[in-house]
Amino acid sequence: MTEPFIRAIEDRDIEAVVQLWHDCGLTRPYNDPYKDISLCRSSGHGEILVLEEAGAIVATAMVGHDGHRGWVYYLAVSQDRQSGGVGRMIMTSVEVWLAERGVAKLMLMIRTDNLAVRDFYLRLGYEIEERAILSKWLEEPASDTAPMVHSTIIHLAMDAPPTSPTPHPPAGLKTSLIRAVQPTVSFYRWLYDTVGAGWTWTDRRAMSDSDLHAAIISNSTEIYVVYVDGVPAGFGEVVRYKDINEAELMYFGLVPEYIGRGLGTYFIRAMIDIAWSGEPKRITVHTCDLDHPRALANYQRAGFVAISREVELVPDPRRVGLPMPPAPEDRDYPSVVHLPVRGE
Ligand SMILES: CC(C)(COP(=O)(O)OP(=O)(O)OC[C@H]1O[C@@H](n2cnc3c(N)ncnc32)[C@H](O)[C@@H]1OP(=O)(O)O)[C@@H](O)C(=O)NCCC(=O)NCCS
Missing domain, CATH: 3.40.630.30 (Gcn5-related N-acetyltransferase (GNAT))
Incomplete structure (x- = not known):
């Protein structure tokens, strides 16, 4: 089997990436994944990293910074490759990507009841910080999801x-x-x-x-x-x-x-x-x-x-x-x- 490697997303990957996000339960009715990919790629301070193995996309992470902190979204590992170190591997690349751009701290949000993912991040050395998250839609989401x-x-x-x-x-x-x-x-x-x-x-x-x-x-x-x-x-x-x-x-x-x-x-x-x-x-x-x-x-x-x-x-x-x-x-x-x- 060819060695897995991590690279930036390309146009030809988009369908496979969106499918992976669907399969991992990361898509939401109020988020258009295609728009999210496009906005990240055009932002100039974000990237979607994909891990390719034997010609298939088996993991992704959307990484970016806001001029101060780094953020990660859409971390996904295909179900048949979970628990094999792939999540850790792509998170390491996320951290390197940010460190190379001078970002000192990486933040991420998970749902409070998502204990499996919480435990994964704790294992990787992340700490839970007590903060309130405030948000405001700048574009009206579909009315049935507001x-x-x-x-x-x-x-x-x-x-x-x-x-x-x-x-x-x-x-x-x-x-x-x-x-x-x-x-x-x-x-x-x-x-x-x-x-x-x-x-x-x-x-x-x-x-x-x-x-x-x-x-x-x-x-x-x-x-x-x-x-x-x-x-x-x-x-x-x-x-x-x-x-x-x-x-x-x-x-x-x-x-x-x-x-x-x-x-x-x-x-x-x-x-x-x-x-x-x-x-x-x-x-x-x-x-x-x-x-x-x-x-x-x-x-x-x-x-x-x-x-x-x-x-x-x-x-x-x-x-x-x-x-x-x-x-x-x-x-x-x-x-x-x-x-x-x-x-x-
Ligand atoms: C969360 C996810 C990215 C983890 O990826 P993974 O490839 O399964 O994780 P790894 O095999 O790299 O695990 C890395 C470490 O975390 C630990 N870990 C992983 N899941 C864990 C869990 N549920 N509980 C405790 N530890 C866990 C592993 O034991 C491993 O520890 P070690 O390296 O010290 O032995 C993957 O399960 C996934 O894609 N889930 C669905 C999508 C998702 O929920 N994404 C996050 C959105 S917020």
Whole structure:
């Protein structure tokens, strides 16, 4: 086999490159990949690097700088060549490309739930920086993709394990809590879609099967399902951030038929105990005014303290078949406005 080599994209590569981006789940309805390629190539301070092997394009990275920092987009490795060092190889070329132009620092953005890619970059020596990303469309995106829903997110944290005894499951409910090790995408989708339908949980509904699979089998994610008499009644996830020694409860919720039966208090506490079992220095969770109105109070009662809040724009849920939620002023979430938030 000929040795792989990295070079700048040429016109004849464009179709293969766009196909690779589609296959890797990197294309979005609001980004025209052909326009992105053309703009990068004509910018004078960007390049699309391709890794060619035996006549085929097996990896790409769009690299450029803004006169200060370097940025990378469209990092893609063909699925049959992933986990073989190709991603590292092309990222090395990206770094060299920028260093040769005097750029001292490389920045990149990933979705917060894309744990596989996050772990890849951590392995390559990248660090997570706490920053808010602000953006503004200068060209109207297609109307059905415009961000439409305002949501107030409350971030909560707990710095020591609870000292009170763990409550028993509600009497009369034969309850078991089982970790779903390597869940299938179909089972996970049922859990996520059923639990999240009433609370405008859209992000994982919108993911491709391959992205979702990568997220739910990630080493840092543990998924637990609570059963009542053998029937799934809810699920929750613990994400362990080893680099900062923290754990986060994510996507915690009950199937609608099991809400209001006393299961939530037991289940939250059981998940908190699991999160602490890894001996992190802190555990975190976030909730928002699209969640169940009692979610925030339940977390606070379980020992979490609100540490910050932020307003986020989430994409139109109708894109993934969910109805629009009530306007912020009509949401049944009274405690948000008056919530004492540390640091304010
Ligand atoms: C992310 C991606 C570019 C990684 O490329 P790759 O060729 O599979 O990665 P490599 O084999 O070069 O891995 C480099 C290192 O990262 C580690 N790594 C890769 N994926 C990892 C993961 N999910 N978890 C932990 N470590 C990971 C590897 O073990 C390797 O470590 P080592 O060299 O110290 O042994 C590739 O999987 C991909 O194209 N994914 C789909 C597109 C995508 O999500 N792009 C990023 C957009 S933000």
